[in-house]
Amino acid sequence: MARIGITGATGRIGGMVARLLENGPDxxxxxVRDAACAPRGPWRVRTTTGYADPANREALAGLDVLLMVSAAESADRLDQHRAFVASAAAAGVPHVVYTSFLGAAPDAVFILSRTHWATEQALRASGMALTVLRDSFYLDFLPKMAVDGVIAGPAGDGVVSAVAQSDVAASAAAVLADPAPHAGATYELTGPEAIGLARVAETVTRLTGVPTRYRNETVEQARASRARYGVPDWQLDAWVSTYTAIAAGEVAAVTDDVRALTGREPLSLERLLTR
Structure with missing residues (x-):
């Protein structure tokens, strides 16, 4: 019996992974940050104040494998990740499964991919075994990109191989249940096809009855339309780069990794909206 650690369990991915594994032998x-917010189930709960908490070394002690769900977007996310990696290594965690991003690279168009790439490098340098799950944009998020019925952004005619959160969770659970064969592997988790935002809008309209359309914007228009939210520049740049990454073809790759890990075909947008 292995002892599996799961971070982000109060969020969507970590919580789904916990549920998928709750009836297993491990x-x-x-x-978690707050034990009161942890889902109820047959597991132990350990608390910390966040990824940069020095007490993480104690919280991670005795684990055989750890799911490291990337921290919430913030200006210091990379610093948090590096501190957490250091704590995991100091605690003697032998194997980490990290949720990264498709196309992670130091010069990625999608700005947040750069942080994922740097985190991967920190994990590789830590001496711990590593499995990387590079997921595409979440399929569940695409319909939510519409504001007042319009998906607007500088994505041009680009396409995105978006993946359902449930497929990411199932892939992570499969690796955690038998981690040894996946040590050193990098998986690119995508949906079954790459689709453009105009088709996303058409599909949402057709299947939900909510009129939705796609409007291409310039980068300048996108920044101006989002400036009203009053977010810091790094966050505004990250939002806009979601679309420019699609335009650049950075998230267009389609792989068979979800099926290879889970034994099932990944969800399409049509199936997600009608199930």
């Missing part, structure tokens, strides 16, 4: 340990 012992689950959820690492």
């Amino acid at each position: 012992e689950l340990v959820l690492i």
Whole structure:
């Protein structure tokens, strides 16, 4: 019996992974900020104040494999990740499964991919075994990109191989249940096809009855239309780069990795909206 640690268990991915593994033979340990917010289930709960908490070394002690769900977007996310990696290594965690991003690279168009790439490098340098799950944009998020019935952004005619959150969770659970064969592997988790935002809008309209359309913007228009939210520049740039990454073809790759890990075909947008 292995002891599996799961971070982000109060969020969507970590919570789904915990549920998928709850009836297995392994012992689950959820690492959360607030024990009162942890899902109820047959697992242990350990608390920390966040990824940069020095107490993480104690919270991670005794684990055989750890799911490291990337921290919430912030200006210091990379610093948080590096601190957490250091704590995991110091705690003697032998194997980490990290949720990264498709096309992670130091010069990625999608700005947040750069942080994922740097985190991967920190994990590789740590001496711990590593499995990387590079997921595409979430399929669940695409319909939510519409504001007042319009998906607007500088994506041009680009396409995105978006993947359902449930498929990411199932892939992570499959790796955690038998991690040894996946040590050193990088998986690119995508949906079954790459689709453009105009087709996303058409599909949402057709299947939900909510009129939705896509409007291409310039980068300048996109920044101006989002400036009203009053977010810091790094966040505004990240939002806009979601679309420019699609335009650049950075998230267009389609792989068979979800099926290879889970034994099932990944969800399409049509199936997600009608299930």
